[in-house]
Amino acid sequence: MIPAVILVALAQIAPPGDQLPAETVKPKAVTTGKTDLVASTFATGDAVEEAEEQYATEGSLSLGGLFASGNARQIALTTAGKVRVRRYENQITAAAAWNFARAAKKGETLAETTVENYQALGRYDLFLSPRVSLFLQSTIRRDRFQGLDLRLNIDPGVAYHFIQTANQRLVVELGYDLQHDIRRDASRIQVTQPVPPALDPTITIADKTRTLHNSRAYLGYENKLYSEVSFVASLEHIQNFENAHVYRLVFDTGLKSTIRARLAVAMTYTMRFENRPLPGVERADSLASISLVYTLF
Numbered sequence: 001m002i003p004a005v006i007l008v009a010l011a012q013i014a015p016p017g018d019q020l021p022a023e024t025v026k027p028k029a030v031t032t033g034k035t036d037l038v039a040s041t042f043a044t045g046d047a048v049e050e051a052e053e054q055y056a057t058e059g060s061l062s063l064g065g066l067f068a069s070g071n072a073r074q075i076a077l078t079t080a081g082k083v084r085v086r087r088y089e090n091q092i093t094a095a096a097a098w099n100f101a102r103a104a105k106k107g108e109t110l111a112e113t114t115v116e117n118y119q120a121l122g123r124y125d126l127f128l129s130p131r132v133s134l135f136l137q138s139t140i141r142r143d144r145f146q147g148l149d150l151r152l153n154i155d156p157g158v159a160y161h162f163i164q165t166a167n168q169r170l171v172v173e174l175g176y177d178l179q180h181d182i183r184r185d186a187s188r189i190q191v192t193q194p195v196p197p198a199l200d201p202t203i204t205i206a207d208k209t210r211t212l213h214n215s216r217a218y219l220g221y222e223n224k225l226y227s228e229v230s231f232v233a234s235l236e237h238i239q240n241f242e243n244a245h246v247y248r249l250v251f252d253t254g255l256k257s258t259i260r261a262r263l264a265v266a267m268t269y270t271m272r273f274e275n276r277p278l279p280g281v282e283r284a285d286s287l288a289s290i291s292l293v294y295t296l297f
Contacts, residue, residue, distance in 0.1 A: 054086065054087075054088050055086060055087060055088065056084065056085070056086040057084075057085050057086075057297055058082075058083065058084040058085075058295075058297070059081075059082070059083045059084075059295070059296035059297050060081065060082055060293055060294065060295050060296060061079075061080075061081045061293070061294050061296065062078075062079060062080045062081070062266060062291040062292065062293040062294075063077075063078075063079045063291055063292055064077070064078045064079070064289045064290055064291030064292065065077045065078070066101075070106070071105075071106045072103065072104070072105055072106065073103065073104045073105075073106075073111060074101070074102070074103040074104075075101065075102050075103075075111075076100070076101035076102075076115065077098070077099070077100050077101070078097070078098070078099045078100075078287075078289045078291060079097070079098050079291075080095065080096065080097035080098070080291075081095065081096050081097075082094070082095040083095070088127075089126060089127040089128075090124075090125070090126060090127075091124070091125040091127065091133075092123070092124055092125075093121070093122070093123040093124075093125075094120075094121065094122050094123075095119075095120070095121040096118075096119065096120045096121070097118075097119045097120075098117075098118050098119075099115050099116070099117050099287060099289075100113075100115060100116050101113070101114045101115035101116075102114065113144070114145075115145070115287075116143070116144040116145065117141065117142060117143040117144065117145075117146075118141070118142045118143075119139065119140070119141050119142075120139065120140050121137065121138070121139045122137070122138050122139075123135060123136070123137040123138070124136050124137075125159070130161070130164060131160060131161045131162070131164065132158065132159070132160055132161070133158070133159045133161070134156075134157075134158055134159075135155075135156070135157055135158070135159055135173070135175075136154075136155070136156050137153075137154075137155040137156075137157075138152070138153065138154050138155070139152075139153045139155075140152050140153075141153075144184070145281075145285075146274075146277065146278070146281055146285065147183055147184050147186075147187025147188075147277070147278040147280075147281050148181060148182070148183060148184065148187075149182045149183065149184050150180075150181070150182040151179065151180070151181050151182075152178075152179070152180045152181075153177055153178065153179050153180075154177070154178045155175055155176065155177050155178075155216050156175055156176055157173050157174055157175015157176065157216060158173070158174060158175060159171050159172065159173045160172050160173075166224075167223070167224040168222065168223050168224065169220070169221070169222040169223075170220070170221050170222075171218075171219075171220050171221075172217075172218070172219055173216070173217070173218040173219075173220075174215075174216070174217055174218075175215075175216050176213075176214070176215065176216065177212075177213075177214040177215065177216040177238050178211070178212075178213060178214075179211065179212040179213075179214060179238070180209065180210075180211045180212075181209060181210045181211075181212075182208065182209050183206060183207075183208055183209070183210070183278060185208075187206075187278045187279070187280065187281065188205050188206040188207075188208065188278070188279075189203065189204070189205055189206075189279075190203070190204040190205075190206070190279030190280060204279065206278060206279065212240055212246065213240070213241050213242070214238045214239055214240050214241060214247075215238075215239045215241065216236070216237070216238055216239075217236070217237045217239075218234065218235070218236045218237075219234065219235050220232075220233070220234040221233050221234070227258075228257055228258040229255070229256070229257050229258070230255075230256045231253075231254070231255050231256075232252070232253065232254045232255075232256075233252065233253040233254075234250075234251070234252045234253075235249070235250070235251050235252075236248075236249070236250040236251075237249055238250075243276075245275060245276060246275060246276045247275050248272070248273065248274045248275070249271075249272070249273040250270070250271070250272050250273075251270070251271045252268070252269070252270050253268070253269050254266055254267060254268035254269070255267050256293060262294055262295040262296075263292065263293070263294055263295075264292070264293045264294075264295070265290065265291070265292055265293070266290070266291050266292075266293045267288075267289075267290050268288070268289050268290075268291070269286070269287070269288045270286065270287045270288075271284065271285070271286045272284070272285045272286070273285075
C-alpha cells in the first residue's frame with residue numbers, strides 16, 4: 001500500500017486535465033482545411049493567406065469583338081493574355097494585348113483602319129519582405145494612331161504592398177523610367193499654314209527617334225468583391241526630368257464577373273493621356289471593351 005504522502009506528491013506533479021508534456025505539440029485546426037502550407041507546420045488566419053500568396057500560378061486569355069454590316073461595316077477585335085507566377089520571394093509576370101478595328105460607310109469598297117496597337121509586358125519582382133519588393137519591368141508598344149512604330153519603356157523601381165492577400169491587393173510603386181520612341185514617318189511631318197503676308201506653309205519634321213529620362217509613380221488596387229466578382233483599378237504617372245510639361249498618365253479600370261467555372265465576362269476602360277504628343281496627334285486616347293475571359297490555371 002502506497003503511503004498517503006507519496007500519493008499527495010504524485011497528485012501535485014501530474015499534468016491536470018488535457019495539459020500535454022512540453023515536448024508534445026497539440027495540433028490546431030486550420031480553417032481552410034490545409035495543413036501543409038508553411039514548411040509542414042500549422043497556420044491559421046492571416047498566416048494562411050500570406051502563405052498561399054507566396055506560391056501562386058495564374059494565367060488567363062481574353063477575347064472581345066464587335067461586328068456590323070448594312071449601312072455601315074465595322075469589325076473590332078480586342079484580345080489579351082496574362083501569366084503571373086509567384087514562388088516565395090520571386091515573381092514573374094508577362095502580358096500581351098492587341099486591339100484592332102476597321103470601318104467603312106455604305107458604298108465604300110475599302111474599309112479604313114481606325115484602331116491598331118500591339119502591347120507586351122515583362123516583369124520580375126524580388127520580395128525583400130512580405131510588403132517590400134524590388135522590380136524590373138519592360139513594356140513595348142506599337143500604335144499606328146499615336147505615331148509610334150515602337151515605344152520601349154524600361155522601369156526599375158521599388159514597390160510597397162500595403163495589402164497582399166489572396167483576395168485583395170494594394171500596391172504603390174516608385175522608380176525610374178527610360179522611354180525610347182521610334183516614330184512613324186507619316187507622323188513626323190507637321191505643316192503650319194501661312195499667316196499673311198507669308199505665302200508658303202512652314203513644314204516641320206520631328207526626329208525619327210526620341211529618348212526620355214523620367215520618374216515613374218504607380219498605384220494599383222485589386223479586390224475580389226465576391227467569389228464571382230473582382231474589381232481592378234490603376235493609375236500610372238510618367239514625369240520627364242528635364243521638362244515639367246512632358247508627362248504621361250495611364251488610367252485603367254475593370255470589372256470581371258464569373259459566368260461558369262473558368263469562364264468570365266470583363267468590362268474594361270483605359271485612358272492614355274500624353275501632354276506633348278507628336279504633331280497632329282490627340283493628347284488623350286481611351287478604349288472601352290467587353291471581353292470573355294478564360295482562366296487557364
